[in-house]
Amino acid sequence: MPDKLDALLERLKAHQRALILAMAEHDGLPAQSAIRQVAELENVIAAVEAVAAEEADRARRDGRH
Template structure:
């Protein structure tokens, strides 16, 4: 497995943990949690784009 794929897997796992933790609360998660989830989504998309570019070469 490539280092980028490993990074991608870790980012997705961390995002999943945040989402599950937020869902375990009865109230809407704090803005900071939502912001972190969104930041992870951006990082995931960036890593996926680099992986896709590498596969095309």
């Protein structure tokens, strides 16, 4: 499970970077919409990081690495 969470986290971060770059390159996206999208991605990334940390802690407690 941690590998899947890490892969998901990397995909989310890549999407976030792409969105930020697109915002920087194009002024056509409404600022409110773009900021909301980035904020939503940051919330999802934080949630995935929290789950990954919990899984890593559980694995350490169970003797898995």
